[in-house]
Amino acid sequence: MELISFVMLVMCVLLGLPIVWLLYMSRSPKEMEGIPGSLGWPIVGESFSFISDFSSPSGIFNFMNTRQQRFGKVFKSFVLGRFTVFMTGREASKILLTGKDGLVSLNLFYTGQQVLGPTSLLQTSGEAHKRLRRLIAEPLSVDGLKKYFHFINTQAKETLNQWSGRKVLALEEASTFTLKVIGHMIMSLEPTGEEQEKFRSNFKIISSSFASLPFKIPGTAFHRGIQARDRMYAMLDSTISRRRSGEDFQQDFLESLIMKHTKGAADKEDSENKLTDKQLKDNILTLLVAGHDTTTAALTWLMKFLEENPTVLEQLREEHMQIIANRKDGTDLTWSEVNNMPYTAKVISETLRRATILPWFSRKASQDFELDGFRVKKGWSLNLDVVSIHHDPEVFPDPYKFDPSRFDALLKPFSFLGFGSGPRMCPGMNLAKIEICVFIHHLVIRYKWKPLEKDDSVQPTLVRMPKNKYPIMVEPL
Numbered sequence: 001m002e003l004i005s006f007v008m009l010v011m012c013v014l015l016g017l018p019i020v021w022l023l024y025m026s027r028s029p030k031e032m033e034g035i036p037g038s039l040g041w042p043i044v045g046e047s048f049s050f051i052s053d054f055s056s057p058s059g060i061f062n063f064m065n066t067r068q069q070r071f072g073k074v075f076k077s078f079v080l081g082r083f084t085v086f087m088t089g090r091e092a093s094k095i096l097l098t099g100k101d102g103l104v105s106l107n108l109f110y111t112g113q114q115v116l117g118p119t120s121l122l123q124t125s126g127e128a129h130k131r132l133r134r135l136i137a138e139p140l141s142v143d144g145l146k147k148y149f150h151f152i153n154t155q156a157k158e159t160l161n162q163w164s165g166r167k168v169l170a171l172e173e174a175s176t177f178t179l180k181v182i183g184h185m186i187m188s189l190e191p192t193g194e195e196q197e198k199f200r201s202n203f204k205i206i207s208s209s210f211a212s213l214p215f216k217i218p219g220t221a222f223h224r225g226i227q228a229r230d231r232m233y234a235m236l237d238s239t240i241s242r243r244r245s246g247e248d249f250q251q252d253f254l255e256s257l258i259m260k261h262t263k264g265a266a267d268k269e270d271s272e273n274k275l276t277d278k279q280l281k282d283n284i285l286t287l288l289v290a291g292h293d294t295t296t297a298a299l300t301w302l303m304k305f306l307e308e309n310p311t312v313l314e315q316l317r318e319e320h321m322q323i324i325a326n327r328k329d330g331t332d333l334t335w336s337e338v339n340n341m342p343y344t345a346k347v348i349s350e351t352l353r354r355a356t357i358l359p360w361f362s363r364k365a366s367q368d369f370e371l372d373g374f375r376v377k378k379g380w381s382l383n384l385d386v387v388s389i390h391h392d393p394e395v396f397p398d399p400y401k402f403d404p405s406r407f408d409a410l411l412k413p414f415s416f417l418g419f420g421s422g423p424r425m426c427p428g429m430n431l432a433k434i435e436i437c438v439f440i441h442h443l444v445i446r447y448k449w450k451p452l453e454k455d456d457s458v459q460p461t462l463v464r465m466p467k468n469k470y471p472i473m474v475e476p477l
């Protein structure tokens, strides 16, 4: 905190005027005066219109669009307690996402920083970030994922076996499936039983604490999130110590990180590659958090878009029926079939474009730099508006149409950011694609489905999901 802010804080508290302090803190930094935009009301800024647009069907697009028309592609605002510069366009994404020479770092909310811990991949930058990425790259590569295929396939079939002739909440079902998959991959959790239940309930509390108010007071969602995180860490501690004592050997993600961590396990590897227990736990939790809601949301949106676009569903079903027809031996889906579903891959990309599950990417300037003719100062929050990039009519004509054929040809760089780009591009994208391909295969060859209500509202959480959890009636084909 700057000295002047500290003095103001002390004076305000002493004078019993915390409100004056809040007013003081929500004043615009002087250097921001050159950036166009409105900061809204004192203290709350433009948070209310941001939140209300955020949970509308078109998401923050409304908020962005009205301001982009008034102020241009770069504008400032004060939302959710932060002075923020919003930007859009391929040029801005190139600069912010490639983040050359340590220009920017990831900008997590305070709640996320506290829950995930300081050694999380999301809180590291530079060399430390590169090192962690190297460690998780191999188990998340297509080859590294092959050993989990059987489990993913079995879970998808078992989930869908329950659907015939029933009303289901698609989002809840997708969530159970993706959590079983990631729990198994990461720490060989059995798909049912007490451990799975504990894991599931703690994870849900952690997940909902991210979008909570940052008050660590007993009874608040944030406080419950921290407690659930501690229980999850206790679970991990006992698993790690069992593994270390040789009681339990599993071929999972945790094991591959422990092997890298244990002294003497890899003599040739330099000590740089060893992770502490804290790093292990923070990063296991990070993968869970980053990988679960996103994949759940993608699966749910995909089902919704398919139902709303029958010709796309027909063509997709055709691809999957053809896979079955081409099978020479065996009756079940194989690893090589999953890796050869060209139309399904385009449907997934189009889903990520239309839904834009992560509507903005948040960064913090690590140094002063120039962008679109504006001087950005070290420490500023910078938000890249991905929704506008994904709905730019020059790149995606008729942008609201769900049309997977847009991905027939190669797109211009930085125009599609479903999994991000640059050094922070999603390391879990192969896993997400495999989970979705397997699930969709079994879904479309067996069932048709209809939504039980017409509601396009979106949950006001960081990851965009249908608010009503997409209730559907499922019938066999």
Ligand code: HEM
Pocket (backbone or CB within 6 Å): 106, 121, 122, 133, 286, 287, 288, 290, 291, 292, 294, 295, 298, 352, 357, 358, 361, 362, 417, 418, 419, 420, 421, 423, 424, 425, 426, 427, 428, 429, 431, 432
């Ligand atoms: C359809 C599902 C998914 C989508 C749409 C998605 C999307 C993204 C995007 C857009 C980013 C970049 C964000 C930014 O630049 O600010 C990202 C980063 C990340 N994703 Fe995913 N993701 C998905 C699944 C997964 C899975 C399954 C995992 C892990 C098992 C995962 C782990 C991560 C991690 C750890 C990061 C941060 C990387 C870093 O900061 O270096 N994601 N994801």
